[in-house]
Amino acid sequence: MEQRDLAMRVRREQVTLLYRQLPTSIAGTLIGTSVLVVAIWPPASTTILLAWLSIVLANQIRRWLLYQRFAREGIQDHTIDRWERYWVLGSGFSGLLWGVTPFLFMPTSDPSEQLVLTVLVFGVATGAIPLISAHVATAYAFTIPALLPFVLQNAFVNSKHSYLLMVIEATVMLGILSFGRNYSRTITDSLRNRFENEALAEQLKHRNLELRNAHEKMKTASRAKSQFFAAASHDLRQPLHALGLFASALDERVHDPGVARLVSSVKASVTALESLFNELLDLSKIDAGAIKANPEHFKVSQVLDRLRADFGAEAAEKGLRLSVRQCHAYVYSDPVLLERLLRNLLSNALRYTDQGGILLGCRRRGARMYFEIWDTGIGISPDQQARVFEEFYQVGNPERSSKRGLGLGLSIVKRLSDLLGYKIELVSRPGRGTVFRFSVPVGTAIDTAGWARQPEPPVGDIAGRLMVVIDDDASILDGMKWLLSDWGAEVITSASGADVVEKVYAAGRMPDIIIADYRLAGGQVGSLVVDELRRELDPEIPAILLTGSTTPDCVEQANRYGCGLLLKPTEPSVLRAKIASLLLKRPSIARAA
DSSP states (O other): OOHHHHHHHHHHHHHHHHHHTHHHHHHHHHHHHHHHHHHHTTTSOHHHHHHHHHHHHHHHHHHHHHHHHHHHHOOOGGGHHHHHHHHHHHHHHHHHHHHTHHHHHOOTTOHHHHHHHHHHHHHHHHHHHHHHTTSHHHHHHHHHHHHHHHHHHHHTSOSHHHHHHHHHHHHHHHHHHHHHHHHHHHHHHHHHHHHHHHHHHHHTTTOHHHHHHHHHHHHHHHHHHHHHHHHHHHHHHHHHHHHHHHHHHHHHHOOOHHHHHHHHHHHHHHHHHHHHHHHHHHHHHHHTTOOOOOOEEEEHHHHHHHHHHHHHHHHHHTTOEEEEOOOOOEEEEOHHHHHHHHHHHHHHHHHTOOSSEEEEEEEEETTEEEEEEEEOSSOOOHHHHTTTTSTTOOSSOTTOOGGGOOSOHHHHHHHHHHHHTOOOEEEEETTTEEEEEEEEEBOOOOOOTTOOOOOOOOSOOOTTOEEEEEOSOHHHHHHHHHHHHHTTOEEEEESSSTTHHHHHHHHTBOOSEEEEESBOGGGOBHHHHHHHHHHHSOTTOOEEEEESOOSHHHHHHHHHTTOEEEESSOOHHHHHHHHHHHHTTOOOOOBOO
16 A cells, blocks of 8 residues: 555544544533533623533534534545544634633632632543544644643732642643643554555455464554553543542642632542543443453342442432342352442432432342342333443433433443343333343352451551652652641652652651552553562562553552552542551551661
8 A cells, every 4th residue: 555545544534533532522521511610600700601601512513513514424535634624623612612711710819719620621621632632633722722721821820829730730731732642643553554454454365474474463453552552541540640639638728618618629520520531441441351350259248238338328319219128149240340330220220210219139040140220210212222222322311411421331331241241131111210130140158257357447547657659740749749748647759769768768767658650751660669669678568559550460560569559540538548558557667777
């Protein structure tokens, strides 16, 4: 294939990928807009807010109509420039709509409101990157107009807070742009390799030797795809992890009730963004084969008790009855994936039930245990029942209200059930409710009579401890230091670990724990850095690895070097509990000699 033809095919596929992602982009934009309106109203001017919201909605309608037109007309070589120009200009306008928000809604005298808006818009930009970075010009056209005004706005406010926020915003913006550029380059290379391999396969139908070479190239491309998936997962989680740390650190410092409510809104917004990101990432991980089922024998009540505790308050808040029937039988399945499947079904039932109740129960039939989730919700008509497992499809939500999610829960249920080898049965009547049913193999009871009950780990008791934090991301280092310091700990930070020993001896005592990012700059691995520090300082120092990657290598490395493992973005409460559990049997270290 000639290079000119190859470049044209790659370019055409990049533009097609952009338009194919448009429904997801529109849904994400509407969710971000809804969260912003809830967060800034009523403090913001109603007239200005309505005017801005009208323009945003009109722009999304324009984008949807453009998507419909693209679906009808398709793309040809002579129309690529036109479709590309439409998209880049539209992305620039969308970014500008977010970029004007600090000048329309952000009072420079109130840092807490400024932080709310900043977290929201930077979160929207972070979530948009995976959808638009297949085309680097689009990524720049959206990101720069959306984020640069925040940096400039803080640059002209003469205060220490504003200058600090400016530096953080500029760092995050540059990180997003860098990821967008690298992602676009990877996609371009992947497409080029794909088309080259396709052309090569056509030429090598009658050449066995060259066919074997093509097969090797396909295997190499598959390994590169897996490596890219791990890297993308890590890089996308970094900004969200940093935002969560800063929000929690601010929460520890705020005492004014009014500001505390605003900080609570920030944390809720970050949580919502994390939830959306995790749902999208779950789909990708399952499709890529990154999640494997690990079945074992376990007691059903262990899962049911957690579900009853976690969903009880949400059901009560809606005025619903939640019944989780007791079951002390054993099943043979993957406990984590089975619980995730049931959680998604319960969440779906709560979302579509406004009165009545929800029932989760299980009963044995022969060698199978049947799980059933009953609700008294709006029901599903027969013509829609096959479609509810599709991505982004929702029943009774034509306006795409964010209160009913994105329509990803049941598509994840379908993938999880396929992964576990279960068949999901659906019985429903419109206006009367819905029943989801599936069965798992019955398990074997495990004798636990001689096991000692382990005490629950404390949530505190870390004041005065010396902690080492290693991460090559400056914003995460700052966030971790603020958070751990607010918990009463003394913190040593390092970008690579090379200067930790010197800092430890300067502090005059050994660290109580090491918290390291799994993937560091220069190809370093956090577990190996921890191992080197243990040899230099104390082989018994507990350690935690933080990672945004989902590959089995992380778990294997953590187990090999005796480290705890947490996935980014990490909830501060989860981090604190993990630290406390590792320090539970470790007294405070004496001062270094």
